[in-house]
Amino acid sequence: MIDKILHPSDWYDWLLVYVLIGLLGLVVLGINALRTKPSSFEKTIMSSLGRKRTLKDVIQDWFVYAVAAVCVVIGWPGFLVWLALEKKREAKNNDWYALPDFTAAPEFFIKEVKVSEVELENVIYDPLGQTPKTPFGHLNKAWEIFKSKKPMGSELQLFQIPKGSKIGKFKTEAESEIKGYAWVLNEKVAEEFISEEG
């Protein structure tokens, strides 16, 4: 038998190998299903919510398991293709989540500006004299950090986002007008600094 599996010669041997691989997959899935079985605590909660499992539920579950088992044994290559596609989709999702979430976007750019003129225009006037006389006042430290993060070859863009615009990766609605500056490299936002927001 083992020799037939290791050295299949006719279609019957190949079928045996095919089914055995499917059975192996079924065992793996079975072990996984047992690991995620509801705990006795969960069962107690479900029971107190009036969701106690009936005989019909048990028969229904076993029917589903049986159909799934046949599908896995017969159609495991399809399952492998699905698994590969799922992994690819997951990797793509992870890449998207790893991307920085900037508020600024090219459609909100107003004009290219120079650091020196921005700093001159943004010294804060505070009649009570409680704000540092530096560019962007209390936000000066954040501005300096933003300046230090300038990527090579990037340009500084002033951006202004109208209230209600869709912003960021998740396209949330801007609750107020937003104004700020962004380092832009190859038409993409590399860093941003928000100077005004509600």
Added chain:
Amino acid sequence: MTAQVSERLIYGEKEIPIFSNPLATYLRQTGIKFQSPTTANWRGYVGTWEIKGNSEIGERLYLVGIAAHKTYEEILELKDLFPDSPDGVFAHWYSGTLRCPQGNRVKYVHMGYASKYEYELFIEFKQGVLIKQYAKHNPSEEPEIYDPKDIPSFLRKQSD
């Protein structure tokens, strides 16, 4: 999400709640984060604000007090966060509208600042300078009537 504890505004002789977070932009830009002490205060601080100045020099929004949780036990004050501005921090980054609820609560919503009140005072600022203010009246809503059949059995009062 639980209803959130509001910011405070010294308005005339009174201290009134604000359903807006003018400090949020500053904290995001400077990377400062606080620890949430309860589910009713996810942002980890409560700021007290005041509008200072007059119509000649302009009325401006200042942060005049704060209780910010560095840890659950350690609470920071204004002088810890802004040692150079002990009398108030001009919120020059704030361009938005403060929403101040007034009067009776007409509808409770167990989420953020979503509860509705009889009156709402809106105070609009541009770069921390007051531009305009206006009020809105919210008529009382009819109380929601629940059909007992819609309430799950385990939540219903057991009758003998």
